[in-house]
Each structure stands twice: as structure tokens, then as C-alpha cells.
Amino acid sequence: MKFSPFFTTNTSVSVVMLKVMLALVPGIIAYVWAFGYGIVVSLILASATALLAEAAVLQLRKRPVMPFLLDGSALVTAWLLALALPPLAPWWLVVVGTLFAIIIAKHLYGGLGQNPFNPAMIGYAVLLISFPAIMTQWPAPLELTSAKLSFVDQWHYIFNRALPTGIGLDAMSSATPLDYLKTQLMLHHPIETIAQAKFFGTFAGKGADIVAGAYLLGGLYLLHQRVISWHIPTAFLVTLALISGVFHLVNPAQFASPLFHLFGGATMLCAFFIATDPVSGATTPNGKLIFAAGIALLTWLIRTYGGYPDGVAFAVLLMNIFVPLIDANTQPRVFGHSK
Amino acid sequence: MSLNLGQIFKFAGGVHPPEHKVESTEQPIRTVPLPKTLVLPLRQHIGHIPKILVKVGDHVLKGQLLAEAHGHVSAAVHASTSGTITAIDEQVIPHPSGLPDLSITLQADGKDEWLKHAPLDYQNMERAELIRRIAESGIVGLGGATFPTHVKLRPDARHPVTTLILNGAECEPYITCDDLLMRERADEIIQGAAIMQRLLGSTECLIGLEDNKPQAVAAMNAAVAKANFNAKVVVVPTLYPSGDSRRLIALLTGKESPAKGRTTEIGVQCFNVATAQTLYRFIAHGETVVSRIVTITGNVARPGNYDALLGTSVRDLLQAAGGIRDNTDDYVMGGPMMGFSLPSVDVPMTKAMNCVIASTPSLFPLAPMEMPCIRCVACADACPVNLQPQELYWYSKSNNLEKADEYQLFDCIECGCCSYVCPSHIPLVQYYRYAKSETIAQDRAKQAADQARIRNEERLERIEREKQERAKKHAERTAKAETAGDDNEKKAAIEAAMARAKAQKETVIPQNTEAVSPTVAAEIASVDAARAKAAEKTE
Numbered sequence: 001m002k003f004s005p006f007f008t009t010n011t012s013v014s015v016v017m018l019k020v021m022l023a024l025v026p027g028i029i030a031y032v033w034a035f036g037y038g039i040v041v042s043l044i045l046a047s048a049t050a051l052l053a054e055a056a057v058l059q060l061r062k063r064p065v066m067p068f069l070l071d072g073s074a075l076v077t078a079w080l081l082a083l084a085l086p087p088l089a090p091w092w093l094v095v096v097g098t099l100f101a102i103i104i105a106k107h108l109y110g111g112l113g114q115n116p117f118n119p120a121m122i123g124y125a126v127l128l129i130s131f132p133a134i135m136t137q138w139p140a141p142l143e144l145t146s147a148k149l150s151f152v153d154q155w156h157y158i159f160n161r162a163l164p165t166g167i168g169l170d171a172m173s174s175a176t177p178l179d180y181l182k183t184q185l186m187l188h189h190p191i192e193t194i195a196q197a198k199f200f201g202t203f204a205g206k207g208a209d210i211v212a213g214a215y216l217l218g219g220l221y222l223l224h225q226r227v228i229s230w231h232i233p234t235a236f237l238v239t240l241a242l243i244s245g246v247f248h249l250v251n252p253a254q255f256a257s258p259l260f261h262l263f264g265g266a267t268m269l270c271a272f273f274i275a276t277d278p279v280s281g282a283t284t285p286n287g288k289l290i291f292a293a294g295i296a297l298l299t300w301l302i303r304t305y306g307g308y309p310d311g312v313a314f315a316v317l318l319m320n321i322f323v324p325l326i327d328a329n330t331q332p333r334v335f336g337h338s339k
Numbered sequence: 340m341s342l343n344l345g346q347i348f349k350f351a352g353g354v355h356p357p358e359h360k361v362e363s364t365e366q367p368i369r370t371v372p373l374p375k376t377l378v379l380p381l382r383q384h385i386g387h388i389p390k391i392l393v394k395v396g397d398h399v400l401k402g403q404l405l406a407e408a409h410g411h412v413s414a415a416v417h418a419s420t421s422g423t424i425t426a427i428d429e430q431v432i433p434h435p436s437g438l439p440d441l442s443i444t445l446q447a448d449g450k451d452e453w454l455k456h457a458p459l460d461y462q463n464m465e466r467a468e469l470i471r472r473i474a475e476s477g478i479v480g481l482g483g484a485t486f487p488t489h490v491k492l493r494p495d496a497r498h499p500v501t502t503l504i505l506n507g508a509e510c511e512p513y514i515t516c517d518d519l520l521m522r523e524r525a526d527e528i529i530q531g532a533a534i535m536q537r538l539l540g541s542t543e544c545l546i547g548l549e550d551n552k553p554q555a556v557a558a559m560n561a562a563v564a565k566a567n568f569n570a571k572v573v574v575v576p577t578l579y580p581s582g583d584s585r586r587l588i589a590l591l592t593g594k595e596s597p598a599k600g601r602t603t604e605i606g607v608q609c610f611n612v613a614t615a616q617t618l619y620r621f622i623a624h625g626e627t628v629v630s631r632i633v634t635i636t637g638n639v640a641r642p643g644n645y646d647a648l649l650g651t652s653v654r655d656l657l658q659a660a661g662g663i664r665d666n667t668d669d670y671v672m673g674g675p676m677m678g679f680s681l682p683s684v685d686v687p688m689t690k691a692m693n694c695v696i697a698s699t700p701s702l703f704p705l706a707p708m709e710m711p712c713i714r715c716v717a718c719a720d721a722c723p724v725n726l727q728p729q730e731l732y733w734y735s736k737s738n739n740l741e742k743a744d745e746y747q748l749f750d751c752i753e754c755g756c757c758s759y760v761c762p763s764h765i766p767l768v769q770y771y772r773y774a775k776s777e778t779i780a781q782d783r784a785k786q787a788a789d790q791a792r793i794r795n796e797e798r799l800e801r802i803e804r805e806k807q808e809r810a811k812k813h814a815e816r817t818a819k820a821e822t823a824g825d826d827n828e829k830k831a832a833i834e835a836a837m838a839r840a841k842a843q844k845e846t847v848i849p850q851n852t853e854a855v856s857p858t859v860a861a862e863i864a865s866v867d868a869a870r871a872k873a874a875e876k877t878e
Contacts, residue, residue, distance in 0.1 A: 002669065002680055002703060002705065002706075003679070003680075003766060003768070003769055004673075004675065004676060004677050004678055004679060004753075004755050004758075004768065005356075005675055005676045005677070005755035005758050005759045005768070006671060006675040006676075006678070006698070006703035007356065007357075007675050007703055007704075007759075008706060008758065008759050008760070008761065008764060009759060009760055011717075011760070011762045012707065012710075012762050012763075012764065013710050013713060013762050013763055015762065016713075016715065016762050064708075067708050067710070068710075071710060073713075111711065112710070112711045112713065113710075113711035113712050113713045113714065113763075114711065226717075226720075229716075229720070278713050278714045278715040278716065279713050279714050281714075283714050283716045283719065283727065283729060283730075284719075284727065327730075331727065331746070332725050332727070333725065334598065334724060334725050334726055334747045334750055335350070335351070335585070335589075335595055335598065335723070335724040335725045335750065336585065336595045336596055336597050336598030336599075336724075336750065337597075337598050337747070337750075
């Protein structure tokens, strides 16, 4: 027997997830252009691991495998994690992070729709705490290095840690701008001088700011497709710009500019792809604003005063804890009720 | 914020499903031939079942009262053609339950002969008398809610109605009966509105239509101009569910009716356009409700709108629409957003039936597999009541009914917008229907339990009271005896009582073991011996 409504829109979880992945494509293309093929290898590794882990756990949990495998949520988690990891990382790092994200952060909590924490960020946080040295080894922008690796070379390096003769690790890796900024500030150099470093681009890190721009583009597509609402990206970016702006105005030598914060690190990825994860995020309109503003505040605090170069992952996870509280206290007024 | 500018306000949410209205609007309203048998369920409205006035074998005329409104909220049922009553029994009615309900079966005599009827001189009639007459007319809300109209027209001193709203929005896909009615009988609708205005004492009349009905808008505007009646046709954007009365009121006036109250609390009363037209037919011609216009569409040969007598079977309606085409597997009454599958085509058309859609597996396919909720809040964005459907779903599914109620479950109008947009294909409305009925059942059980508890407490109290009263009486009596008689007398009485008890103990207790065979007697003796032994042991 059928029940009303007798028809529905053609959308599905798979379509939503596909759109998210489609929106990531410009960012991935920019990433390859700026830093080489390493990220593609990471994406393939993470995707394969995620699908295998998802299938295995679904089997164990006696859930229908194909419908859940095809919902695309595991792939989105895998992609977000891969994009957050340094592309020079060894294969096992990607695999461990993805396994942790899918098995522990997602399925142990009940699978799709049940995880209180963003699975990709859990995977990232576990790796950052467990393997800090590898997690800070980022490739230098291709523009600045003569050591350009082919796709096959990348593959070799990630699996065997073997580099073509004549290329040293130093030649192709560098600190990230956020990292560099932090260490230099500790040495009491003013930002003006720090920003003279060759890997600083127009807004933030050279190449990284272009990738951030591409993420922004993908994010606008998601907004247009109504996969995400404006609340989280806007509140996140505006809050981050405001805090960093105020401090930058007060002391430009000590505090990085809003543009550096907006286009540096994982800001754009967080604004449109990570903080907007519907499962672990706030759901009410006002709740979304509070949730995103909280992430921005924590991100800035961790970046400025914390021990880690970027604060997005921890900021998101910390705010995930507050989601039930935020949602319960930001219920919108129901039609015909005074409040 | 002046209301007379025809300003359009907004309500949150809403969806825009494919309209499918063109199919049934290409032809004018056609009349369904007189059927041989008509079945008239007594419950064709919200409220009490009416009182039957006829018996099997009676010959009745068209428009004759068969059952009169009974109770505060109730509506009358009339014979929709002339003929003989052949049965008064339970018949399957168009209801999702598929359960039968008390109905009157009428065998048409083919003459379709009207009972003598005359216009009502409503201008010179007392209002109370007029309301009483309308209560006899059988008019109910014809938009589908079927609330008895005379109840809504009763004057309410506490909440005077200033604005009369006619609902011609017809926002559900497929349904076009109001559209065609407005195109063809706009004058009668406006006349009906004028009568309503007079009864309610309202000062303005707004008529709301969605912008997908330009012909109806033109016809209504022309009718308003011709009638010289102070009404304003307001065109609202096509957005489901703008035809829900509270949403339409918000669109036209910017006011929200209180969630737990009536629309009259904000000075508004809202009627469907077909209700106004039916009221006009009753007042101006004396015609009681014997027919309605119904959209027959979907997988039929001649989709369109049909003027049919109440009680005509859906089978006959489909036949009038050229019959069903191949692959028809279901019949939906109402629109696809809020309608339900008919239990059978052999159910009668009632006052609530505005549309029947013959559907096929491709027209209304089975929903894909239900996936978990990903809290994307597409449902919350679509909800016209501004609820949080994802939370209501969570609490309904986990049977946390108190929490669901806290999130205003009972404000849900079951419009289906949330289910319509859900990417996980969760039948959300079904969960809410379940939670609502479960809450109501629990409330009833709780009330019953409370009542039982109160009764028990009162019983215990009564027993205690009676005991005390007895004790008091006893004490009084002994006190009296003490003062009256002396000690010796009392002692003698006690001794006598003790002697009586002793005598009773000594008399042999009769046993039912006389006249038994010697073997049985021996057995009894041995058992008695064993008992005596056992008694000794325990001592």
C-alpha cells in the first residue's frame, strides 16, 4: 500500500554526495596544478580504503551493502580526509586515517547519519596527534621547485619512499605558510618580514590560495544547488575575518591579516565542505550561525595561540560536541506560536 | 500594513511539485449520467453522525432530508435523486481504513424528481433562523475538510470576523475542480460570498487564487465587477501548500492564526469557493447539497471535471471519464500530496471527494529504499509550519512522544512537503501520523487510568469512612449499654455467649462421608489418621 505523498523529488543521498564530490573537482584540479600529482594518489588510496572498509563493516553489521556503498558518503569522507592530508605522506598514513574515519568515527556510532563527529576530521586529528612529523611535511609549490615528480614517481614515493635520483626530499617539501608564520613569530620576527618568504603568494601560501579560490568556487556551486545553506559558510568566513581583522588592525606585526586567514590553511575547505557536514553539524538556522561562528573563533585561537599550525579539525570537532545543545536552544518559532 | 492593497505576504517553506493540471482543464465541466444505485454514507463531514429520518422501503425525492444534523457539530444528508431506500447498513466508504460505515442505499427511480423547494428570503430572515436552515442544507467545507459550514457562520461575540477569505488557491497537483468551478460559475461564488459576508458581518472579502489559474482569475474579477460586491481577488504565487487555510490567511493578511486557536481569533473566517457556491444554490434556489464537482484524472481516457450526484460510485465516475486505461493499479482520492489510496472503486463519492486519480506504477512509483536521515534539513526548509521535521522524525521513531509533542508534533498539517523533498526517501508524514495516534491513544489510556485511580481512591476513602462510622456507632452503643446496665448483667451476657460458643464447638461437624462403601470408608479412616498424625507433628 502506498501513502501520501505519492510522489517525491528525484533527489537522493547519492545525488547529494555526488554534488559534493563534483564541487570538490575544481579544488582538486587546482591542487594538482599547484602541487603536483601527489594528491591524486592520496585520493585514490583513500577512496579504495573507504569503499573496502565500508563494505566490510556493512557486511559485519548485516546491512545491505550496495545501497549504502552507493550512497557516496564514504567517498566524500575519504576525499575530505585526503585533501586535508599532506600529499607526500606514505600510503599507510592515508589508509590508517581513512580506516579510523570509516570504521571508528562512522560505523561504531551507527553508520550513515548517526556519527556525532565529522569522520574525516576524526581521521585527521588521530593522524595529527599520532604522527605529527609526517603530518607537517608538505610539498613545495611546483612554481618554486625544480623537483617535479611524474605521476609514477609520486606513486613510487608514496609506496616505497623512493625518489628519482637527483631529487632530495628537501627540494620538494617545505613548511606550510601557517607553520612558518607560527615558528617565525615565536622568533619575534614581524609579519611583514615573514611574508617576504618565497612561498607566500598573493593572499596566503603560494598555490594554496589558488586552491582555496577553487574550493570557494565549488562551494558557490553547492550553495546554488541548495546542497548547503548560506548560514554556515557565511558565519564561518565573516567571523574569522572579523576576529583576525580586529587583531590585525590593532597589531599588524603580530597578527596575520584576514585575507591570510581566509585563503590560508583549510579555511575554504572547512567553510563549504567540512563545517557543512549535515550529520554532525547544527541544523536550525540560528544554530548553524552559532556553530560556524564557534568554529571560526576556535580556528583563529588555535592558529594564533595553539600548538598546531591549523586549527580547523579541532575547532570542528569541539563544536560538534555542542551541536545538541545549540540545536535544542535555537528552535525557530513555529507558525502560529508566539515563541 | 493595509490589507486592501492586495499585498502578498509570505509563509516559510513550501514546495513546487509538477502541477499536472492541464490534463483535466481542457474540457468544461461534464455531467455524470444518473446511476442506478447511490450509496450515501452518513458520515460525510467532521462531527457527529446525523440522525436517520427514513426507513427501508421509503420513497424519497431528490433533495429530501434523509438524516438531520445531530449535535453541535454535524451536517445533514439528503437524497441525491428520487427513488427508494433499499438498505440502511454498513457499506465500504472512501476512507483510508477501508472500514465500512453506516450508509443509506438509494435505488434511483430514474425520474430525478426534486422535492418542492424555494429560495430563502434571507435578507428578511433572522440570523439564527437562517443558520438553522443552513444546518439543514447539508453544506460542509467542500475543499476536502468537510467541516459543517453553518458552524463557521454562527456569530461569535468574542471574536467578530472582519475579513472573509474565499479559498480558490487549489494548490494540490492534479486537482482542478475549483479552477473549473471558478471559470464557469464565478457569479454564483461571488453571490455566495456576499451572503457569507452578510452573515458574518465582515467588512472585507479577499479571494485567493494561485497564479497558475489565469482564466479563473479573469472570471472571478469579472464576476466581482458585475456583482458590485466589495471583494478583492488576490493572486498568490503557485507554491504548495498555499491552499491550506492558515497558509492562505497568512499570504493574504500577513497574520498567523494562533496554533491552538481558531482563525476567528485574528478576525478571519475562510471558506472554499465551492462552499460559497453551494451556499448560494441553497439560499437562492433552495437546493440542498446533492452533488459536487469532482476531478477525474490520471490514467483515464477523458480526464476532466465531472458534476456528479453524491453517492455515485467511483466505478461510475471512472466510466463517465471514458474508463481507465491499461496498467492502472491504484486510485487516489484527493491530490498526490495529501490524498490516500481508495480501498476499492466500489465506494461512493462523498462531499469530501474533490479528485480521483487513476494511477499507474510509473505515475506514482513505489518509493526507493528508505535511507537513514542525514540531517540535511531539506525537510525543515520545506516545512510551511516552520517545524523541525528531522527532530520530529527522530523522536517519533524512538517513541519519545513527549519530546515530539514538545517540538509541536500536533502543529504538523501532514501536507507532505517534508517527505516530498527528503533525499533519504523517509516517509516522514507516516511517522508523524503514527506518533500522533500513539500520543492520543496514550492520553486516552492515561485518562482512563487516572479515572480508575480516582475511583479506587474514593472507594478506599469510603470504606475507611464507613469503618469509622461503624466504630463510632459501636462505641456509642457500648457507652449507652454501660451507663444503662450493671456489671453483673454484662458478665452474665458474656458467660452466656461463651457457653453458646462451646456448645457449637462440641456439636459434631457433619461430614459428607455417610453411605459410602466399606473400602472407601476404610480409605477415609486411614487419611484421617494420617492427618491427625501430621497435625500432631506440627504441634
